[in-house]
Amino acid sequence: xxxxxxxxxGLVQAGGSLRLSxxxxxxxxxxxxxxxxxxxxxxxxxxxxxxxxxxxTTYYADSVKGRFTISxxxxxxxxFLQMNSLKPEDTAVYYCAARESPLIRISIAQYPSWxxxxxxxxxx
Numbered sequence: 096x097x098x099x100x101x102x103x104x105g106l107v108q109a110g111g112s113l114r115l116s117x118x119x120x121x122x123x124x125x126x127x128x129x130x131x132x133x134x135x136x137x138x139x140x141x142x143x144x145x146x147x148x149x150x151x152t153t154y155y156a157d158s159v160k161g162r163f164t165i166s167x168x169x170x171x172x173x174x175f176l177q178m179n180s181l182k183p184e185d186t187a188v189y190y191c192a193a194r195e196s197p198l199i200r201i202s203i204a205q206y207p208s209w210x211x212x213x214x215x216x217x218x219x
Contacts, residue, residue, distance in 0.1 A: 097121045097193040097208040104189060104213030107181055111217075115176040117191030117210055125149050128199045129174045130206060131165065133187035133215075140190070142201045144176060149197040159185075181217045188212040 103115040119129065130145035144165040145154045153165055164177040174191065190213075192206035200206070 097127060097195065099191045099193060099208055099210035101189070101191045101210040101213045103176075104215045106216045106218065109181060109183055109217055109219050111181050112177070112179045113181065113215060114178065115189055115191075115213060115215075116173055117175075118171065118173045119193060120172060126197060127193050127195055128197055129167070129191065129193045130154075130199070130201075131174075131176045132190045132192055132203060132206075133185075134190070134212075135184075135187040138187075140203050142203070143189070145199045145201065146174060147197045147199050152199060154199050154201060178215070181215075183217045183219045185215060186217050187215060189215050 097119050098121045100118045128147045131143040132140050133143050134140040146165045162180045166175045191210040193208040194206045
């Protein structure tokens with residue numbers, strides 16, 4: 096199992112930026128895909144972005160394309176989510192997740208390992 100530790104959430108004004116970090120441990124990262132999901136009050140958890148550790152293939156939800164960037168740092172075993180041009184509708188708890196396969200999937204059911212979540216609040 097992959098253990099995940101998230102950081103970087105906070106309060107930001109609309110149009111601002113935040114960078115979320117998720118440090119992974121427990122097994123080689125070459126065999127995993129990692130994703131960022133979010134859950135707003137009263138809404139179901141949804142995928143934001145994902146990346147394959149092996150080849151760098153990425154996926155972005157339509158709602159964040161052009162604003163968010165997912166990336167990875169091999170030396171730090173860490174995945175990042177750079178969030179720019181934030182909107183109030185981006186307000187949610189953001190979760191880091193991992194699956195023990197290099198193939199990206201967009202369903203939460205395909206990610207057995209999860210971080211604790213970090214709150215992102217965007218004020219208007």
